[in-house]
Amino acid sequence: MSAALSVRDLAVARGGLPVLSDLSFEIAPGHALVLRGPNGSGKTTLLRTLAGLQPPLRGTVAPGPGSIAYGAHANGMKGTLSVRENLTFWAGIHGQRDAVEDAMRRFALTALAERPAQGLSAGQGRRLGLARMVLTGRPVWLLDEPTVSLDAASVAGFADVLRGHLATGGAALVATHIDLGIDAPILDVGPYRATLADLDRAMGRDGGFAA
């Protein structure tokens, strides 16, 4: 079976400087991979590159951004629109308008449907942001610290949704520091930190700094 997400010899850069290099991994449909690494180690940069928001320095990502849904730190929701209006907008952009009620139910947002998003607590807002992932209808989810400001019950609810996504043949790459309770291998980005040689290569030089 072909991989849901296949990354070969990937090198990513932040602000033109290489952050991670020689990264290769595959995620099979129905599986998740947890991304670990200290702050500033390049997890967000890697996810943004995979999502197609920035080009990689080297290497290939398959499939393209068209089948990848990116869940960033920020929720991207408008404070003056209600929960339902926000979700309906994103569902419309992704052509999934029928899925709005179901997404609200799965993230326990139905009771808050008419509330303006600016009146939500941080955790409720986070659930709203995560509900958008369901509405993309895309098979590969990239999640950047999805559980920030979620309480224990919401984390469990989110893990259920994630398990449901994997059970239907989806895949996920999750940058998180807490245990979501899903059966997933861990990829530590530490060993892939870019070296001076990568910096030289990125800047089109052959030797070290002394050369």
Added chain:
Amino acid sequence: MIRLIARDLTLAFRAGGGFGLAIAFFLIVVVLVPFGVGPETARLRPIAPGILWIGALLACLLSLDRVFALDREDGALDLLATAPLPLEAAALAKATAHWLTTGLPLTLAAPCLGVLLSLPWPGHLWLGCSLLVGTPALSLVGTFGAALTVGLKRGGLLLSILVLPLYIPTLVFGADVARRGAEGLDPVTPLLLLGAVSLGCLALLPFASAGALRVNLR
């Protein structure tokens, strides 16, 4: 694309959206001019088309820094860039929404405000015509400027400095249409040139805006 326009219009009409700001600013500029130069008809009449056009142009600038900056702040721009909607279409939708909330109301208000500056008939008609044809270019150029400065803190000032020189062709032809109309001359030639500027902007700038956004999202 229509959904994005509809969302932006809804946001503009909701509290704090800034709809009506451009019109209010335009009204104040036009009201201030007779206080500054004197209320004599003979003095106001020749400068009325130019003042009205400059007022509309400045009013257009007011809301430009919000075009992409708000979406950038709350993360919606990243999500839009990864959505199935091409970024070019998103840029065009943003420009359209900006025009519907500023350019179109300005076009409708300007002929009425022309009375305050003793703009003679049929100048009102041609002023309205020139704004209708010219303001889309203002929104498109402004959206491009907003895309260029989206990553910058306090990019609004830089945006004005970038965008205002690019408004010159539109201002020259637009004010000329209104002036010729008011003086009873044939305004069709500058009107055609004004239309050419707007169509050129429509054809090219959504692509330029999308390119600028892609660079700024990195």
